[in-house]
Amino acid sequence: MTTPPIVAFIGLDGAGKSTQIEMLKAACEDRGLSVFVHPNPSLQGLSTRLDEIAVEHGHVDRFAMLGPDTHKVMTAAVKWVAMSSLGTAPDGTDLIIADRYAYCQIAAAEALGASNRWLIEGMFRGLPEPTLTLMMDLEPSVAFDRVKARDPEEWIDLGFISRMRAAYSELPQASQWTWVEAEGTTEDVHRRVVAAVAGKLDGLL
Numbered sequence: 001m002t003t004p005p006i007v008a009f010i011g012l013d014g015a016g017k018s019t020q021i022e023m024l025k026a027a028c029e030d031r032g033l034s035v036f037v038h039p040n041p042s043l044q045g046l047s048t049r050l051d052e053i054a055v056e057h058g059h060v061d062r063f064a065m066l067g068p069d070t071h072k073v074m075t076a077a078v079k080w081v082a083m084s085s086l087g088t089a090p091d092g093t094d095l096i097i098a099d100r101y102a103y104c105q106i107a108a109a110e111a112l113g114a115s116n117r118w119l120i121e122g123m124f125r126g127l128p129e130p131t132l133t134l135m136m137d138l139e140p141s142v143a144f145d146r147v148k149a150r151d152p153e154e155w156i157d158l159g160f161i162s163r164m165r166a167a168y169s170e171l172p173q174a175s176q177w178t179w180v181e182a183e184g185t186t187e188d189v190h191r192r193v194v195a196a197v198a199g200k201l202d203g204l205l
Helices: 017-030 044-056 062-083 102-111 117-124 140-150 158-170 186-200
Strands: 006-011 035-038 095-099 132-137 178-181
Touching: 006 017, 017 035, 017 095, 017 132, 017 186, 044 062, 062 102, 062 117, 102 117, 102 158, 132 186, 140 158, 178 186
Parallel strands: 006 095, 006 132, 035 095, 132 178
Antiparallel strands: none
């Protein structure tokens, strides 16, 4: 069975990936295409439980309890389970949209200061490569403000977001991605996304 084209959305928290995924899906379906969105599982429940355990045992939070290496392997393993099915979709699917990709986990390992990035890279080796990777690019300060407006209790700070953007930029695959300016109205960004998809996947949009 032939794998449909895969468009992967990556980028900083707050860059509007989820919104743009839904808008692209709707635009494709309006043109009669069958679209499958490969989901990104939330780690919020696991993170909350780990923080509770950390406090019970005298630690500030899960990061202090586990350290960056163990924490990153644990979260990457959860993401790997979800992403291991990337490339599979219901019969008749014309396009797979992936909500994030392995690059997100590799960049996060770097941003967290983990020393086992090589292990994270090895875990995700062999996944189907996206036909098009859309890097939703945004100034870290804007991304931080958006995240905090959405959830004031979110643990992410500006320093981490800045390190994430730098880590993305330094990955060897970064030059192969399509970088999409994620600032502006959702409609403006959607037009940029559609143009990028149409330019790469001739005849799709």
